[in-house]
Amino acid sequence: MRLSAMWHFNERHELLAEHPHGPDVTVQDVVQARYEEIKKAKGWPFTRNLTFTGYDVIIREDQQVPTADRMLEKIARGFSLSREFTVATGSFGGYARCIGFIVGESETGSCAWADNGTVGFLLGANFRAAELAKFLPAFRAAVER
Secondary structure, three states: OOEEEOOOOOOHHHHHHOOOOOOOEEEEEEEEEEEEEOOOOOOOOOOOEEEEEEEEEEEOHHHHHHHHHHHHHHHHOOOOEEEEEEOOOHHHOOEEEEEEEEEOOEEEEEEEEEOOOEEEEEEEOOOOHHHHHHHHHHHHHHHOO
């Protein structure tokens, strides 16, 4: 999958208002970008978009799992989960999980991760959870330098 950067989706103050919550989770900054596929994925009549939100945080290790899980629960509230994957975190450590939920007739994939310094979130309408779970390690390597 090849993506090109596009534009932010929400204003910074909106993102900070919706920041990850938890005991001893301190948000220092936030970024957001939308990406669009460079070419259509096989079987799709259009290019798909992926929204990334990344928070620079100070977070205790015991808060990484519940913080990432709360972000996924919030986005999937009211939808039926179709898939769920815990994703290997490699050298970044921490915790990463992807879920799929049905919106209309197709699966929307979403991933969240938390490590010592970052809480990140991906939302991909028309991206399947399995596809995002496979893509997540490379994406993290690109954004967590």
